[in-house]
Amino acid sequence: MPELPEVEVVRRGLEAHVVGRGIDTVEVLHPRPVRRHLAGADDFVALTAGRRVLGANRRGKYLWLPLDSGDAILGHLGMSGQMLVQPVGAEDERHLRVRFTLSDHATELRFVDQRMFGGLSVSPGGADLPPEIAHIARDPLDPLFDDDAFVAAVRRRASGVKRILLDQTVVSGVGNIYADEALWRAKVHGERPGTRLRRLDVQRLLTDVRAVMEAALGEGGTSFDALYVDVNGESGYFDRSLHAYGQEGRPCARCGTPIVRMSFMNRSSYYCPVCQPKPRVRRSS
Secondary structure (H helix, E strand, O other), X not given: OOXXXXXXXXXXXXXXXXXXXXXXXXXXXXXXXXXXXXXXXXXXXXXXXXXXXXXXXEEOOEEEEEEOOOOEEEEEXXXXXXEEEEEOOOOOOOOEEEEEEEOOOOXXXXXXXXXXXXXXXXXXXXXXXXXXXXXXXXXXXXXXXXXXXXHHXXXXXXXXXXHHXXXXXXXXXXXXXXHHHHHHHHOOXXXXXXXXXXXXXXXXXXXXXXXXXXXXXXXXXXXXXXXXXXXXXXXXXXXXXXXXXXXXXXXXXXXXXXXXXXXXXXEEEEEOOOOOOOOOOOOOO
């Protein structure tokens, strides 16, 4: 699933190519991607056609496009969603689901989704911040992210720090890939309880989370297959810079010890058993 850097790359593309444009026509080619718009596809079209896009924003892994009506188009890419900017007349993608023809009559914004776990909806009055995602915490790249509150929240929790990083009510946008990479950089095992981390440990981890995400943004995100692309259909290259995630059996870049994979929440975690030793189990007295 695309994580914060991948979604931010898409947001920047939308900002460059769509913001300020009017939406001339809208076609919903499959109902499932607008299933979260409970009033249905026809209402989705009625609320978006003829409007102007005023911005391109993100909260965690959600995107929203504020409209001149005060509403917003709210989107989530899911496992395979793509927001593509294409010239009018370009061949339709096999999994094209929603088409927005922009007012220049030369450009289309297309929502393409093979697996259809993602989707679009209209958030009434949601131009500033859709209420549907108001519960999601800010992400570490947000200028208004509260470092001190994050440190305190982590140190209050007895669960493993990787689980905390994936909790979107604590910090948003950090998924499995970047959690593993940040923990590797910080030399912290994902099962280490938050209550057993010093303030300095959490501050350093937050610095490493930001460093990983900034590095990924610089390379266009992480693409393991053709499903994640930017608005121009280009893949990211951060997968070539991964040190932990997906590196099972390969030597750690710091110490040479083979990277280990372990099961985690129906997924996998990757870590160096030397640089990131498992926390000791404390015996009750």
